Amino acid sequence: MTRILIVDDDEGLIHFLSRFFSKQGYDVAACTDASSGLDILAEEQFDLILLDYKMPGLSGLDTLKEIRRLQVRTPVIVMTAYGTTETAIKAMKLGAYDYLLKPFDRAELKRIVADALEVNRLMKExxxxxxxxxxxxxxxxxxxxxxxxxxxxxxxxxxxxxxxxxxxxxxxxxxxxxxxxxxxxxxxxxxxxxxxxxxxxxxxxxxxxxxxxxxxxxxxxxxxxxxxxxxxxxxxxxxxxxxxxxxxxxxxxxxxxxxxxxxxxxxxxxxxxxxxxxxxxxxxxxxxxxxxxxxxxxxxxxxxxxxxxxxxxxLPPLKERVEDIPALLDYFVGRFSEEYHKSIRYVADGAIQKLKSHTWPGNVRELKNCIKRAVLLSSGDVILDEHIKLEAESHGPLETVNREQLTSKLKDKLDDLVPYILQVSNQKAHANIIELVEELLISGALEQCGNNQVKAAKMLGISRNTLRHRIKKYNL
Ligand SMILES: Nc1ncnc2c1ncn2[C@@H]1O[C@H](COP(=O)(O)OP(=O)(O)OP(=O)(O)O)[C@@H](O)[C@H]1O
Ligand SMILES: [Mg+2]
Incomplete structure (x- = not known):
């Protein structure tokens, strides 16, 4: 579970933050002064630390230095009162991950924390x-x-x-x-x-x-x-x-x-x-x-x-190193068996052959998703040919795109974009992102069909009227 430590002498704020993060499923610990914060950090590991800059006792800068010494890879977000940007900058120079100006906006808080946790994951992995x-x-x-x-x-x-x-x-x-x-x-x-x-x-x-x-x-x-x-x-x-x-x-x-x-x-x-x-x-x-x-x-x-x-x-495409497929298979079967509490002991020869003869346009990501699905579909401790679901190949470029692969790519990209969209959207995030995706989809379809609206509408599965409407709306 993701662990957050809050160090702040304002008990009201601790209460608010603890509730805010607990609700999101984080494990929260808190203390009201710097020295107990440091004591906790000497004993326990955290994924993120929220530190108030102005507390009685140790100065914010000294506390931050000490935290960085104890847990150098854990991102620290410094919380300061409005109008003290200078201190915030000093804190950043000392290695704080980011800062929040009090009183803070929930959306900003959520975004910065999500960002910092992602960095934490990458740094610890x-x-x-x-x-x-x-x-x-x-x-x-x-x-x-x-x-x-x-x-x-x-x-x-x-x-x-x-x-x-x-x-x-x-x-x-x-x-x-x-x-x-x-x-x-x-x-x-x-x-x-x-x-x-x-x-x-x-x-x-x-x-x-x-x-x-x-x-x-x-x-x-x-x-x-x-x-x-x-x-x-x-x-x-x-x-x-x-x-x-x-x-x-x-x-x-x-x-x-x-x-x-x-x-x-x-x-x-x-x-x-x-x-x-x-x-x-x-x-x-x-x-x-x-x-x-x-x-x-x-x-x-x-x-x-x-x-x-x-x-x-x-990096070579997977089809140029099919010899590595058995090792990758072993690795992913092991990982997903553990993740989904399965005990796969054997993969049928037919299944291995099937994997080796596929061309893997989505490379290791596609293979990984395919094995994940096989692990989930298998009953008992064996993966059989029928558990290996490959998308049909050689039906033209569009059909070779694996749906699973597409979904995971799209998700990857949106995960990166969502914080920005939320940041600039002024309460219109939903409409903004849907419109963005729609616009890209429609212009892509038009391009592929050489601007033939009848064909593009068919490809998109919408009426020609709707298509015309959207072309006008997005100025395509
Ligand atoms: N050689 C490998 N061994 C184990 N896992 C791998 C290997 N190559 C890729 N993966 C896994 O496949 C997935 C995709 O890899 P990664 O995100 O690094 O690809 P990428 O080249 O950055 O793709 P994209 O261009 O789409 O961003 C990840 O889950 C990664 O862990
Ligand atoms: Mg990538």
């Missing part, structure tokens, strides 16, 4: 890989995610990770969807000397430009309407840490220019700010797009491309 070349410490079994596969191409990947993880170079990870790019990024981080510093993932897909830049670079108070206080961006928050740009191929050209400057000079300015801020961040980027082609088409900066490409790691 140790990624290891089977390679004799690199010494992997025998970590405790919980929270370990393994990269499975001994194919020559995977050995190359491990070797490269081992060679570059400890150096401070920028790394570009390429490969089809579901081949394990995020996993590889995690492995680099965990084998680097920055592993005790933050790891932040930034998904570059489909986030509006201005919002994206303000998240990344931060902004000064008054930089734009609604900027009521100074906001520290992800780069600054990640100082001394590692930033992972997922789907970097989708980053806009203007953001690319600013990111390049950070990579080259280690400098940035907050939006609306004049002060140049120094940051020391290691960058890892991933994409499933062909960046070279994007450069040719003018959609990706050539200088940034070359900078990223210095060290690139290419």
């Amino acid at each position: 140790v990624v290891s890989f089977p390679c004799e070349l690199i010494k992997v410490s025998p970590a405790e079994s919980k929270g370990i995610v393994k990269i499975i596969g001994n194919h020559r191409k995977m050995q190359e990947v491990y070797k490269l990770i081992g060679q570059i993880a400890g150096k401070d170079v920028t790394v570009l990870i390429t490969g089809e969807s579901g081949t394990g790019k995020e996993l590889a990024a995690g492995a680099i981080y965990h084998h680097s000397h920055r592993r005790d510093k933050p790891f932040l993932t930034v998904n570059c897909a489909a986030i509006p430009d201005t919002l994206f830049e303000s998240e990344l670079f931060g902004y000064e108070r008054g930089a734009f309407t609604g900027a009521e206080h100074t906001h520290i961006g992800k780069f600054e928050r990640c100082d001394k840490g590692t930033i992972f740009f997922d789907e970097i191929g989708d980053m806009s050209l203007s953001t690319q220019a600013k990111v390049l400057r950070v990579l080259q000079e280690g400098e940035l300015e907050r939006l609306g700010g004049t002060e140049t801020i120094k940051v020391d961040v290691r960058t890892i980027a991933a994409t499933n797009k062909n960046l070279e082609k994007a450069v040719e088409e003018g959609k990706f900066r050539e200088d940034l491309y070359w900078r990223l490409k210095i060290i690139s790691i290419q």
